Amino acid sequence: MDLQAIIHVENLSKQYKNSDFLAVDNLSLDIQKGEIFGLLGPNGAGKTTLISMLCGLIKPTSGHFSIDQKTYKENGLAIRESIGVVPQEYALYPTLTAHENLSYFGAMHGLEGKRLKELVNVSLEKMGLMRFANKQVGTFSGGMKRRVNLLAGVLHRPKVLFLDEPTVGVDVQSKNSIIDFLKALNGQGTTIVYTSHHLIEAQELCDRIAIIEGGKIIAQGTPAALIKSVVDARNLEDVFIAMTGRGLRDGI
């Protein structure tokens, strides 16, 4: 085990009920403190399953992992205090305003009173949403919802942030805003674990990347090292195609 690793995964497997194959297959991984780590892979490769286990949403079939030296079994509450989760869905209450949504989720993470109010206002300001703070989220555009969705997961300044496709379905402006926000957050010490199908975005954002296929890590390293490892590859997309093939990979 790497002593610097904030996330340590060892021989982790997950087989869903009524499924014949392992969604995550004996996977081992160390993610360093303070890095932005990208999990890339085709649909059904096992990225979301891996993140769901790390977030405590589903139980592994075998293997174990720790976050900040803690396990869910021994200290689930402490892990939940130190992580932030930004799901792929707009995990917000559409009839609550942006301010009410953030205040609620912030409060659930232990923030309260004046500090909570300040953090909500500052975060909304940073994301350019302050003038919409008292509008119901259901009336927001996709890009605005994505930004509030991100804020709801980071308001409490987590040590580790899990992001599942944070920029899917947004325009370039919203995407840049989100990426800039994530870089700033990482600069403040938050470790980010990130999944995406935007390979160029991942190449720009991530310190290290793991490519997952069939529940296993088939390649791991810095973006530059991965590009170098494949002959004639100009970018991460070339690497990805070379490693996972051109066939359709729809998975359930």
Place this chain on the structure above:
Amino acid sequence: MVYKLGMAVKKELLLQIRDVGGLIILFVMPLLLLITITVVQKGSFDSLTGAKIPVLLVDNDQDSISHAIQRELGSIGNFTLVNQIDGTPLIEEKAKQAVFKGDFQLAIVLPANMTSDLNKQVQQNVDRIMSEFSYAEEDSIVAENLTVVAKEIRLYFDPATQPSFKTAVKSSIDKLVATIETGRIYSKFQEQLSDGVDDAFEQKAFISFKEIGPEKEGEVIKPDAGQHNVPAWTLFAIFFIIVPLSINIVKEKSQGTMIRLITNPVPYYVFILGKTIGYLFISLIQFYLMLAVGVYLFPLMGIPAFEIDNNFLKLSVLAVFSGLAAIGTGIAVGTIATTQEQSAPFGATFVVILAAIGGVWVPVFIMPKVMQIISKISPMNWALNGFYDVLLRNGSWIDIMPEIILLFLFFGFTIAIAIIYDKKKRTI
């Protein structure tokens, strides 16, 4: 943790306030239901206290017995006798048509010569008995040889009439006829034995009955439509909270907010308590609104006011525990259901079943034996009994304690189901 709980309750209330459809289901529909059912049922309770049902009467006898029957029917208080339609006297065929068309619920046809033939029949019987004891007068022996055909009073009922109404009418008329016949027999004996002394026999019924109900401050508690319907339909409304609550939980799962809640450092009991307190607040608003309608609106509509007396606290406590039972069920249904298509119809149907077996629509005592046993496991039945204990049986705190305990245990049971299912379904 208190702050988290406070925010969870605030969130639930905000979600409810902004769900106009949900508010209509929770507040407007139950009020409409209560008012409609009470007005509709007002008639059946009024029949006990004054309102009269128009009844067609075809009098082919036109003699003392038919007059006595008319007088007695009129004095029972339930009926207004109608002897003509459109200004023309009634005949049997016309009365029959009017009833079978549904214009009237009942027609009574008194046969011709009913008085004279009954007199002859009674005379013969009395003479026969008297002759046995050698008291018979010579001129009365003649009557013994006459054949008197038995008479029948015909009743025509609207086919749509409730069986219970038919049974009550038949029973009333049967009793009336028996009383008149007995009276005639007494009179004949009196004539034979006492040579015209009027009060040789005491004809007043020797055995009578008196209904004794519970009393409050020296006054008998009289049930009316309001006293029955306000608690029954208020409970129905409170339990209907199962539908929006279960939908609320399913929505949290489908829109992803549940993922946040699970990954937050919040114990599951805060999530459950937040929903419980939020929805309990809503169910109490429902309860007090329904009470207000019963107390203030009913009198304006000509319905007796719902009388709370000094039972406000007892009723409120019963409402709290009824609300808890409903909320527990809603949380369990929402936790187990995976889609709104599952939770909404199941929740609604389940409430209707609970109401049916709980005695909200049909009194438990007239249900088949099996259903009477089943009704004992319906939380709506416990709650309804608790309300009736307070309102109609002058029950004390001790009297309603079993119902309160049962409702609370049911809340605990349903929450345990939700927690166990949730724990089994997910996470580490």
